[in-house]
Amino acid sequence: MNHSSLKSRIEDHATNKDDGALTTLKAAIKWISKEGRGTGVQAIAKRIGIACVVYCLWKHRNTRMFEGKVTHPSSMIRDIKIQINRAVQRICPEFKDL
Numbered sequence: 001m002n003h004s005s006l007k008s009r010i011e012d013h014a015t016n017k018d019d020g021a022l023t024t025l026k027a028a029i030k031w032i033s034k035e036g037r038g039t040g041v042q043a044i045a046k047r048i049g050i051a052c053v054v055y056c057l058w059k060h061r062n063t064r065m066f067e068g069k070v071t072h073p074s075s076m077i078r079d080i081k082i083q084i085n086r087a088v089q090r091i092c093p094e095f096k097d098l
Contacts, residue, residue: 049084059079
C-alpha cells in the first residue's frame with residue numbers, strides 16, 4: 001500500500017461519521033486497541049494518530065485554561081496533522097508529505 005492510499009484511508013475514517021467514526025474517547029480507545037496492534041506501518045500510523053490527537057487536545061485545552069486563548073477547530077486540526085506528519089516521517093522517512 002502506498003502512502004497516499006494510507007493517508008486517504010485515515011482521512012476517510014476520521015471524517016466519515018456514518019462508519020462509526022471516533023466521536024468519543026471510549027470509541028477511540030476501543031478502535032486503537034483493535035486496529036493499532038502489530039508492527040506494520042498502518043498499525044504504527046494509527047497509534048501515532050491517536051497519540052497526536054490526545055496530545056494536541058491536551059495542549060489546546062491547557063492553553064485555554066491557563067492563558068485564556070481559544071483555538072479555532074481548524075487550527076487544532078492543522079496542528080494535529082502537522083504532529084502526525086512529523087512523527088510518521090521520523091519513524092518512516094520514506095513516507096514524505098503525508
